Amino acid sequence: MSDLFPIPSPADWRVLAEKALKDRPLESLVHLDADGLAIRPLYAAATGGQPVSAPRPSDADGRAWDVRTLVEGDDAAAVNAAVLADLEGGAASILLKGAVLADSEPLARALDGVALELAAVGLDAGLDGPEAANALAVSAKGSPRARLMFHMDPLSAFAETGAAPRAIDEHLMLAANTAARHAGAYPEASFFLAGGRVVHEAGGSIAQELGFAAANAAALVRAAVAAGMTAEAALKGTVLGVSLDQEYFDGLAKVRALRLMWRSLSRAFGFETPAVIEARSSRRMLAARDPWPNLLRLTAAGFAGAVGGADAVVLDGLSRANGRSDAFARRQARNTQAVLMEEAHLGRVDDPAAGSWFLDARTRDLAEAGWGEFQRIEGEGGLIVALRTGDIQDRVAAARAEREAALASGAAQLVGVTKFVDPDPRxxxxxxxxPRPAQTGGDACDPLIPVRLAAPFETQTWEAGR
Incomplete structure (x- = not known):
């Protein structure tokens, strides 16, 4: 067999590559990402390191991953109808956002008919996370088997808005005390979401997002221990959050890298626990003028989460750049995951990326760069201090400017926005x-304002069409 199909050597490849490049040097095929990490044109045994293994720790009720749907709304009856439709349509868990989280009475009506012992329910309440957590705890009626995801993440909310009604240290301790109060009654619950998404949505790099998530987790666990929880309970009650865009190789390597980073972080607290990762589709990648190509971008993000080993994947609706997803958009998001899981069978292998020289190298590079950013934040005094001084915001701004410059120059493209633009989109x-009311009066920092990379080009297109 080897005589019929000889295995080419790196030297053989080099000869062919130099011939194809003509006058260009071979080094021109090496690219640097926003973190300064090299992406080479060829990976082989000679350039690879030790294999990386970062599989999911377990399945989600017989599924490869948890298909999680985001329902945003203010009217309890409308939210309830949407929740039940999504669960009947294939979702395994629910993430709620909106005015229904303000009190236990509307939240209970929104969850009417939902078996909380079977379908996990999570919250996206920003700085109001402790109040929403209390409302969810009341709605669960003390059931010890209720699968609640309080998802308290005050530091991400503070970083995005740049303001808080009280000192952010107090918000952090309030979240920790709320978790400690409910930990005994709800042993199946998770309490914190250590997100790095706010950095991604503001235009940051992968290492910056991973470092922020790790620093966020460290701050939450320390606060929980100070509130009386054990380090083990705090670690087990923490979910890690990342964003995934259309760059699916980087996305799946990002998820795997975060799992490796968590292994080191949990060891540092004395209890190595498996990471639980919730991956949400990127909003900075979405187009508003022509939303239909977003289906391709969202599918790529779902692919990255599935192959990368995320425990739960949340996909936005295709029209989310214009407003909240309606029933049609949520159904498309659910069906995208159903196809990836049931027809593409992406969850049949624990860690499909394992053994790829490129993906293993990319995973390790991102994990090391993310850990370096985490250590930098810790060296600056921790996440709260680094946000107040603006050190994180400065680094994110530099990464965003580099990405925007690449799009403006044509070095990077967005399908349907900068390339293959539909002149008459549907x-x-x-x-x-x-609009969200401002929460000010207690603390402030420079905000990590979410960006949408397509926005400048869509403005030009709309104006040209007038």
Missing amino acids: PAPFEAEP
């Missing part, structure tokens, strides 16, 4: 999103 339905 709109997609969405629901209006009410």
